[in-house]
Amino acid sequence: xxxxxxxxxxxxxxxxxxxxxxxxxxxxxxxxxxxxxxxxxxxxxxxxxxxxxxxxxxxxxxxxxxxxxxxxxxxxxxxxxxxxxxxxxxxxxxxxxxxxxxxxxxxxxxxxxxxxxxxxxxxxxxxxxxxxxxxxxxxxxxxxxxxxxxxxxxxxxxxxxxxxxxxxxxxxxxxxxxxxxxxxxxx
Numbered sequence: 545x546x547x548x549x550x551x552x553x554x555x556x557x558x559x560x561x562x563x564x565x566x567x568x569x570x571x572x573x574x575x576x577x578x579x580x581x582x583x584x585x586x587x588x589x590x591x592x593x594x595x596x597x598x599x600x601x602x603x604x605x606x607x608x609x610x611x612x613x614x615x616x617x618x619x620x621x622x623x624x625x626x627x628x629x630x631x632x633x634x635x636x637x638x639x640x641x642x643x644x645x646x647x648x649x650x651x652x653x654x655x656x657x658x659x660x661x662x663x664x665x666x667x668x669x670x671x672x673x674x675x676x677x678x679x680x681x682x683x684x685x686x687x688x689x690x691x692x693x694x695x696x697x698x699x700x701x702x703x704x705x706x707x708x709x710x711x712x713x714x715x716x717x718x719x720x721x722x723x724x725x726x727x728x729x730x731x
Contacts, residue, residue: 545599546620547625548573548714549616551634551657553692554606560700562677565689566633568703569675569710570602572581576711583599585622589614601625608633610656613664620665631717634658634711637687638675639731640707641699646713646729647672648722671722673713673729675706 550566574581574591581591581602589604591674601623605615620630634655639645649668662668679699682690695703716725 545601545623545625545629546595546636546718547585547601547603547616547620547623547630549603549605549612549630549632549661551609551612551632552604553572553608558692558693561692562695563635565635565675565677566647567604569633569707570604573711573714574602586615586618588619590619596715598718601692610660612657613660613662616661617664627665627667627669630665631660631714632661632670633675634672635677635691636674637682637690639674640678642702642709643676643731644706644709644713644729645674645676645731646717646726647725673710675710
């Protein structure tokens with residue numbers, strides 16, 4: 545069983561924020577496999593079903609992103625899912641819009657949600673799908689403001705391809721060797 549976690553912030557006002565790309569990707573995956581992410585468990589919304597022949601749990605933490613570790617730890621413990629079988633999808637301001645990088649480990653990451661998960665699980669050895677959200681208007685001194693901005697209209701057109709590419713990366717993880725997937729989706 546795999547646990548696929550999309551990072552984001554709960555609430556309608558955050559739906560199209562850059563920081564909610566993880567939620568957007570999970571919603572599309574759920575829709576494509578005929579699954580609903582609506583079961584409420586310990587500050588989380590989850591959906592459970594079949595993805596590429598594997599049983600999966602799709603998880604949207606309902607805390608703010610920087611507290612995601614609490615939800616991930618609870619669901620992983622409750623379902624006895626090992627750290628190596630956890631996939632976390634999150635935004636990355638270090639990557640240009642649309643770039644996708646698959647890595648293992650979340651130790652000392654600049655993403656507060658990833659750090660929260662590493663600390664809660666007491667291990668950074670989960671799989672990460674980093675989704676680039678960077679554009680030319682990014683100011684490092686205003687990182688949080690940038691992440692809480694909605695995608696611009698032209699960027700919204702790119703989101704369809706970005707989400708499809710991220711779903712392809714997740715399918716590759718389900719079907720293949722993780723080291724090969726990391727090699728395929730690297731900078």
